[in-house]
Amino acid sequence: MFFKRKSKSLAIDFNGEIYNVSPQKTILESLLKKGASIKYNCGSGTCGQCTFHLIEGAINKKGTSSKSLACSTYPLTDIKLIQY
């Protein structure tokens, strides 16, 4: 109990590439950190550039956008995404 619990890592299948990421970070932050080539711009859930299509798995959306934005979405399970 005195140690910070290590969060389990989840797998993101992004455009066919697999990345192991932390569920504490947004999908965008995680993918950028792993060097994935993801389209994005403002980073604050506004411009819509990091929109993705969820193929499998569950995500937790923050913010008011109806789109799935990588900059304001967190993975809840292993997920499969596509960005055109």
Added chain:
Amino acid sequence: MLKSNQVNSNEIRQSYSASLLPSRFVTWMTGKALPEQKPLLNLNWVHYTLAMLTIFLLSVILGFYNQFNQANLYVTLACWAGLVFSSRRMAAVILHQSVHARLSTHQWFDRLIGDLVTVLMFTQDFKTYQHDHCQIHHAPKTFATRLDPIVNFFTTFGIKPGARKHQLYWAFFSTLLSPLFHLTFLISRLAYNVNASRPLRSVLSILYISILVNISFQFSGGLFAFFMAFFLPLVLFYQISAFIEICSEHAWFDTHVKNQNELEINIYFYADISWGRFCGSRYPKGQPVRILNWYLSQFFIHLPVRLFILVGDLPQHDYHHRHPLCFDWVNARFNRQAATQNLLANEPEYIDIWGLHNAIEHVFNVLASKSEEEIESPLYSGH
């Protein structure tokens, strides 16, 4: 040549080693770090935000105090400098990073800070700025088009595509001192701060300005102290600085991308219309007169530009467009330099322009080269 590639630009930066200016100072002033140079201090957003708020508040308090006493000219000038220095950084760095949620890592706190600084400066509020900046300026189909709020702003004052270059320069210089420009800008600021749709913001803004006006009346019997200690630096000088800065920021209405569909898929759609704007010039060889001129230009042109116009990470604004999620924006000059040496796959080379005047010249060259038909195309009309 206005635009430099990295080889030429690094040579210009390295030419400073022959001067008497310390390397760390040169890196800060020009905005261009030496290859492999690392930050001396481990600064972050807390240091930056606290420093700017402190300078701002001290400049306001000292400015009023000075007006109520001897109205010493040097103190007045120092307070103006402090206010323009801090307010431009509060707008172009603190507010800017907060709308990108890149200030503290907590969105709600970023919004709080963003709104606080805009109330203090009496400028555009967080929410509308976030919409204008993130949703329009950062979106490929509207960036640097007629729909971009920055373009809208300066075209009103004659900085228009298709105009001849001398007309653009005339519009530029006349706008800086135009009462119509300052009044229009001020009215837009007023509308963002006092607005029926934002009652809390309106109450805070009215209360804040009322307190300052009341203090001015209480201690000096009139509005002169308010005018000298607040209005002049935060309206006139602030607006001049903001206008000069946006005229050098991007090559508006210009992109290598051929059509709107390509805009959606090309992640570097902004790369050739954004650049590093560095405050300096190559150190001359030979004649003492040229060297003396060079020192004079550093201290009386490039240094004031860095202090009051190209503030914070604005010299590395192109790096921001390539890496909007960078939290370490305090060290943007070092990060950009490292990025120029480690381009990602398919990433275009960075473009550098030395001297604010050269950046403006380049923007005006582009605007003057455009025809009305070109601007009406979907690529530039933003539709």
